[in-house]
Amino acid sequence: MAERFTVTYFVRAADQAEAKARALDIALEQTVEIPRSVVPKGYVEDEILGRLEDMQNDPEGRAGYLATISYSEDDVGGDFLQFLNIVFGNSSIKPGLKVEDIGLSPGLLALCKGPRHGIAGLRARAGIGEEPLLMSAIKPVGLPTVALARLARDFALGGMHYVKDDHGLVDQKPAPFGERLKACVEAVGEANAKSGGRTSFVPNITGPATAIIERARQAQECGAGGVMLAPALAGYDVVRALAADPDFTLPIVSHPAFSGANVVSPDCGFSHRTFYGTLHRLMGADAVIYPNFGGRFGFTREECLSIAAACAVNMGGRKAIVPAPGGGMTVARVPEMRDAYGNDVMYLIGGALLQESRLTDACRRLVAAVHA
Amino acid sequence: MAERFTVTYFVRAADQAEAKARALDIALEQTVEIPRSVVPKGYVEDEILGRLEDMQNDPEGRAGYLATISYSEDDVGGDFLQFLNIVFGNSSIKPGLKVEDIGLSPGLLALCKGPRHGIAGLRARAGIGEEPLLMSAIKPVGLPTVALARLARDFALGGMHYVKDDHGLVDQKPAPFGERLKACVEAVGEANAKSGGRTSFVPNITGPATAIIERARQAQECGAGGVMLAPALAGYDVVRALAADPDFTLPIVSHPAFSGANVVSPDCGFSHRTFYGTLHRLMGADAVIYPNFGGRFGFTREECLSIAAACAVNMGGRKAIVPAPGGGMTVARVPEMRDAYGNDVMYLIGGALLQESRLTDACRRLVAAVHA
Secondary structure: OOOOOEEEEEOOOOOHHHHHHHHHHHHOOOOOOOOOOHHOHHHHHHHHHOOEEEEEEOOOOEEEEEEEEEEEHHHHHOOOHHHHHHHHHHHHHHHOOOEEEEOOOOOHHHHOOOOOOHHHHHHHHHHHOOOOOEEEEEOOOOOOOOHHHHHHHHHHHHHOOEEEOOOOOOOOOOHHHHHHHHHHHHHHHHHHHHHHHOOOEOEEEEOOOOOOHHHHHHHHHHHOOOOOEHHHHHHHOHHHHHHHHOOOOOEEEEOOOHHHOOOOOOOEEEEHHHHHHHHHHHOOEEEEEEEEEOOOOOOOOHHHHHHHHHHHHHOOOOOEEEEEEOOOOHHHHHHHHHHHHHOOOEEEOOHHHOOOOOHHHHHHHHHHHHHH | OOOOEEEEEEEEEOOOOHHHHHHHHHHHOOOOOOHHHHHHOOOOOOOOOOOHEEEEOOOOOOOOOEEEEEEEHHOOOOOHHHHHHHHHHHHHHOOOOEEEEOOOOOOHHOOOOOOOHHHHHHHHHHHHOOOEEEEEEEEOOOOOHHHHHHHHHHHHHHOOOOOEOOOOOOOOOOOOOOHHHHHHHHHHHHHHHHHOOOEEEEOOOOOOOOHHHHHHHHHHHHOOOOOEHHHHHHOOHHHHHHHOOOOOOOOOOEEEOOOOHHHOOOOEEEOHHHHHHHHHHHHHHOEEEOOOOOOOOOHHHHHHHHHHHHHHHHOOOOOOOEEEOOOOHHHHHHHHEEEEHHHHHHHHEOOOOOOOOOOOHHHHHHHHHHHO
């Protein structure tokens, strides 16, 4: 028999009998997808069919139960997307089900080597110790390359460790991908030469399916210090493929664009910690961007801290990654964020800095506040 | 000035003033993602910034309004994922927003050539006129190749037009992708030779990011009659890339695995018609699988018919595609489905047929019922 991994689902139900029926339905739906009466005896029934391992009252007091189902590594077939499909493929379409937690197994850990760099690698590249990291973004879309490169330079002079593309920058005419990449890498390099800093430029490589891997290689050849992509748009196996590619060595930053429906409803999708924490770390993202509490989005402090915890919790020796909360952050909120996250965090602040008349000075004040 | 496309959002709000504030926030969030006060004058403000074009009371009586925002084709940059990012990238993370409809523009239609075959091409391949199509699936995962190929043969002998892999079949040991593909294409070919039918085998090519395109080519070379993949797992640009590839000529069937959170909550994601209809047709899927009303899932009859309508409505000359409702369908429900969908539908029935002792006979009864 192969090893089994587990998925714990919140199952909305009026009583335990209904919850059990729904849980047994998940076990069928996610594996054999045929009526229980015709599941073939032997290997399919004994190994492939999901197994209800545990039922609990919901500790959070929601109107339902927690059901833990185990699945065979044989069903995964060495395929990360099939792993996700087993976790929640068809059941994602049934309201009142939510993936709360995933219990990993040796075969899953062998399939998912996790991040190449993690938070330690991102700090080493930035030349800092166990302090918070800082990242900002050049924007908006529509500015010409020269203006974006000037922003990249100013962020670097101001002491940001990573300067990324806005996630809406792809290959638009005012700043085509290759031209922008080259100009920003050069601008950041000149700033580093002047300041003695070690800022990295991180282009957005989310793009046509046939171009993403090529843009990642181009970024590496051009001297970028990382790449960013949005898994919910580009596909959930692209980060894993890049992180496992022996010829690709840059850190990977994940952006949450288009992922919202997977977490914001209490009635479907994933818990915040599992989606932005566990899954992104398994994929091999080194930094995971998500909306911080108290900004323009609705995540709670507890949800954000659960993501940060999942980025660092023991996971079969996989490296810890860095939570990168953003979305309307300001310098004034640094003390509150420090109090919440401690040092193992990447401050992602963009728009607020761009409101300041002297960008480099504004960055320096931010860096000072973070390191205070 | 470039042409503009529009997105109509349902915006949950207590009153029109709140809805307008939220809508203006979407217009910023989805384009420039910086505070309104620092949006650069000229091209960025005049062209790139989203524009609130219309606000209406919600015709469905929900607690909110419909806001229509226009966006510039310049912002898309010829990139389908950036189009999706503009439509709902960051705003997907804000509860109480739902994409209701998308108003296309010439540049979007130029970017998205749509399906190569559509429902007419799928019928031509099956050798039928304007009748309903029938599709079934070989399963479960865990069966050896020989058993799956036998099922494919029996489905073909029974008169199903398309026989697809279960979406959980990838490259597992009991039935590796290449071996299964070859055996099923052969089994279906032998059945066709015997029956005079024209059944096509459709393998599931959802898989590692670095293997999907290769598996699509392998399917074509091996004589498959289509490919199936799950865009919500594999990424939303893969279907478009395949449909636009001059060297790839097979029909593409889309599977809804992992897409549920994008539609099931009333408080986030997309309307059913936009997600499974408009977007899949833009991508270039020829058939779109979704859960039928009255089966194991919770879609309503109206939601399902709105998908079917979006598959066929006039869309800048793009071919009509076929809705493929499935998920617990039975022969007994054929009259109800015929009443709902008419002839422009692909009946997807799998598990119910597998419960019958003589599969080929069960298929023939289904075909007779559909064509009655």
